Amino acid sequence: MNEDSILIIGAKGQLGLALQAQYPNAVAVDVDELDITDPESVMNYDWSNTKIVLNAAAFTNVDAAETQSGREAAWKVNATAVGYLVKAAINHDLTFVHISTDYVFDGTTPEHSENEPFSPLSVYGQSKSAGDIAVSLLPKYYILRTSWVIGEGKNFVRTMLDLEKKGICPTIVSDQVGRLTFTSELVRAIDHLLTTEPAAGVYNVSNDGDIKSWADITRYIFNETGAKLEVHDTTTPEYYKDKEGIAPRPLNSALLLNKIHETGFVSHNWTDDLKLYIQKENVK
Ligand SMILES: NC(=O)c1ccc[n+]([C@@H]2O[C@H](COP(=O)([O-])OP(=O)(O)OC[C@H]3O[C@@H](n4cnc5c(N)ncnc54)[C@H](OP(=O)(O)O)[C@@H]3O)[C@@H](O)[C@H]2O)c1
Numbered sequence: 001m002n003e004d005s006i007l008i009i010g011a012k013g014q015l016g017l018a019l020q021a022q023y024p025n026a027v028a029v030d031v032d033e034l035d036i037t038d039p040e041s042v043m044n045y046d047w048s049n050t051k052i053v054l055n056a057a058a059f060t061n062v063d064a065a066e067t068q069s070g071r072e073a074a075w076k077v078n079a080t081a082v083g084y085l086v087k088a089a090i091n092h093d094l095t096f097v098h099i100s101t102d103y104v105f106d107g108t109t110p111e112h113s114e115n116e117p118f119s120p121l122s123v124y125g126q127s128k129s130a131g132d133i134a135v136s137l138l139p140k141y142y143i144l145r146t147s148w149v150i151g152e153g154k155n156f157v158r159t160m161l162d163l164e165k166k167g168i169c170p171t172i173v174s175d176q177v178g179r180l181t182f183t184s185e186l187v188r189a190i191d192h193l194l195t196t197e198p199a200a201g202v203y204n205v206s207n208d209g210d211i212k213s214w215a216d217i218t219r220y221i222f223n224e225t226g227a228k229l230e231v232h233d234t235t236t237p238e239y240y241k242d243k244e245g246i247a248p249r250p251l252n253s254a255l256l257l258n259k260i261h262e263t264g265f266v267s268h269n270w271t272d273d274l275k276l277y278i279q280k281e282n283v284k
Helices: 016-024 039-044 068-092 123-135 156-166 183-196 215-223 256-260 272-280
Strands: 006-009 027-029 052-055 095-101 141-146 170-171 203-204 232-234
Touching: 006 039, 016 027, 016 183, 039 068, 039 123, 052 068, 068 123, 095 123, 095 183, 123 141, 141 183, 156 215, 156 272, 170 215, 183 256, 203 256, 215 232, 215 272
Parallel strands: 006 027, 006 052, 052 095, 095 141, 141 203, 170 232
Antiparallel strands: none
């Protein structure tokens, strides 16, 4: 695989930054260089040196997507723009790597397989489902379906580390369960798929390990940092009861990992990657 022929889209996001670190010689663009919602920009982009597209761009603010303007923006970026990119991939014979989410499901199944039918609860989940459908029409594609992404950006672990610095004992939902996915894990899986070239399709990718609630993960974080802060459990309906415009969230986010394991990929446990992540955050 020639790194120069890789185009990273959404390069300034959590995953985009991790992909740039993995592929320093790849071309990396964010909305200023290539706004994927502009069909002319996508059509007129010089694709002649591109063989592989890594699409890390998305509208990821799940609550904002429930507003009138957010609904439109989420659909533009997560669905319509993906259609423009799919068209470019067909015209220029590109391999297309795309990222999906557990939010395409209603979360009633304890662990999601790649074959589970779409059942999104939220606008974000609906718009991402539409994007997945568009990508799945391509001959050469990998959709990595993931959950609870942690990297360089605003994320749950950073929020908990901030609360710790302020000495705040947080109240956290204990009825949403899943596994964290560090961007390092996603990047390893993308590199594995591009290198080993298994059949095109959807591949679930999260870190492996015990399925835990956000409240339990917070306890794990505080235990790791030595914070003497109590974590109070709550339920999703209780937590959001006085808040407006909150997107419905799947309660079960865990993804079955058998399919990617069968291709020879060995997952890292989320507790190991969390330890490393906390160590790095503490030296910043
Ligand atoms: N975060 C999670 O917990 C999670 C969970 C499951 C799946 N995912 C999926 O994983 C992927 C990566 O997520 P992430 O957490 O890295 O997202 P992120 O940090 O929000 O990054 C998304 C990037 O896309 C860019 N972007 C937005 N609109 C664009 C446009 N019109 N043209 C070009 N770029 C645009 C954003 O730029 P601006 O910041 O300027 O808007 C941002 O740099 C996404 O597909 C997401 O749906 C995320």
